[in-house]
Amino acid sequence: MSRYRFSIDLGETFTDFVILDEAGRLSIKKIPTTLYDSVGNLVQEIGHFLAEKQIGVAEVEALVVGMSVHMQPAMAINCLRELESLLQAAGWRTPMKLVTGHGKVVTIDEAADDPESILSPRIGGLMTGRYFGEQLEQKNLIVLRIGGSSAFVSLQTDFSPRSPSSLDQSLDYQVKSFDIGGNSYLGIGENGNLELLPEHATPGPGPACFDRGGEYPTLTDADLVLGFLNKNYFLYGAIPLKLELAKNAIFKHLAEPLGISVEEAAMRASNEIEATIATRIRALTHSTPARLETYSLLAFGGAGPVHACEIARLLGITQVVVPVGAGVSSALGYLLVLAENDPDWAIPATLQRAGYYNPSNRSGDFHALKGYRSVYYEKDLTPCGCPIYDRAGIRADDTLSGPAIIEGPESTVVMREKSYARMDQFRNLRIYLR
Known part of the structure; x- marks a missing residue:
């Protein structure tokens, strides 16, 4: 019988599932259901995911949960108790463990004594960044995750502490979080400029x-109008994106008041957010002796790979890496935390997608090409007929040139001109900016 470990990231916008077996095979899913909707629906989705992967409940030997949500502590504990109760009723015998912000693994009863410790743990992103940084052998690394409601930046250098006992020091000095995400509302400020609003659509x-x-x-909405997102492939097509609704919202609240086109308003919004994140990264790296040009940017989250290349360009960084499972980085990080707390189980050195199309025996043309889409890259707002690639169809050592968009079910990579990408042996996508 195979041994599986199941990780869940309960987010503000989406819930992420990751199952990892002993061989390093990852099964991944991102769903729109969250604790705000229904705990019962969430349990059903967990059952559907196991059935889809043909994994029995008895084969899951560990279940770890992280809560990337802003929720009243008492409500969070009540929801978790209900989740555990419903899972047990569905046949689960594996006790549910929770990840704290300090890298500990606790039971619900232990978390009830300090519920603040389990809310919005940044440890998942930090651990995932460390894992891939070591795999990539990058000495200076900026880890960027942009999710639905927040962004996370972690700085890793030769001087970064590596031992589990030094996690608090890393979290205090090398990690910053801020409220920028795919669901950030866009509006017009007092000075008449387009800006992010403090509220989110979640x-x-x-x-x-x-x-x-x-x-x-x-x-x-802005990313959809600019052509970055596939309206029929968002979360495997679970949420069809309505382009006209995005255009109408941008026109009413941004373009018409500013006297500009919908596309220009979307472009300004995208540029503003990228510039804001680049500024935050500069502030985080200000005290390090290494120059930004010596760093690589590791991109995670649903929106991180969409904007990572342009953020890197603003910073003078020439390599962006989008690793395996980029869209579910926090959930993957919780499995890494679990391994740190369990001496009998270690994370394999290489991770791969379970059941993913293996193009190693492919012959003929570049089969990863899915087609073309109009994309707005340039400030002159002239659309480009951009090639769209399926990430699963790219072989190790395949290369492709920008402009290009590379689509996966959990995240989308947007490459600009004067760049090229190569899939490495670990199936991490390495993008080089020229």
Whole structure:
């Protein structure tokens, strides 16, 4: 019988599932259901995921949960107790463990004594960054995750502490989080410039393009208008994106008041957020002796790989890496935390997608090419007929040139001109900016 470990990241916008077996095979899924919707629905989704992967409940020997949500502590504990109870009723016998912000693994009863410790743990992103940084053998690394409601930046250098006992020091001095994400509302400030608003479209209707009653434009709406996102492939197509709704929201709240086109408003929004994140990264790296040009940028989250190349260009960074499972980095990080707390189980040195198309025996043309889409890259707002690639169809050592968009089910990579990408032996996508 195979041994599996199951990790869940309960987020503001989406819930991420990761199952890892002993051979390093990852099974991944991102769903729109969260604790704000229904714990019962979440348990059903967990059951569907196991059935889809043909894994029995008895084969899962560990279940670890992290809560990337802003929720009242008492409510969080109550939801977790309900989740554990419903899982047990569904046949689970594996006790549920929770990840704390300090890298510990605790039971619900232990978490109830200090519920603040389990809310929005940044440790998942830090651990995932460390894992891939060591795999890539990068001495200076900036880890960037942009999710639905927040962004996470971690700085890793030769001087970064590596032992588990030094996690608090890393979290204090090398990690910053801020409220920028795909669901960040866009508006017009007092000075008449386009800016991010403090409110987010979560929990609630989400971006206008989700067609769930959202009225105000978000970064996700802007990305859709610019052609970065595939309206029929968002979360495997679970949420069809409505381009006209995104355009209407941007027109009403941004373009019309500013007297500009919808596309220009979307471009300004994208540029503003990229510049803001680049500024935050510069502030984090200010005290390090290494120059930014010596760093690589490791991109995670649903929106991180969309904007990573342009953020890197603003910083003078010439290599961006989008690793395996980039869209579910926190959930993967919780498995790494679990391994740190369990001397009998270690994370394999190489991870791969279970059941993923293996193009090693492919012959003929570059089969990863899916087609072309109009994409707005340049400030002159002239659309480009951009090639769209399926990440699963790219072989190790395949290369492709930008402009290009590389699509996976959990994240999308946007490459600009004067760049090229290579898939390395670990199936990490390495992008070089020229």
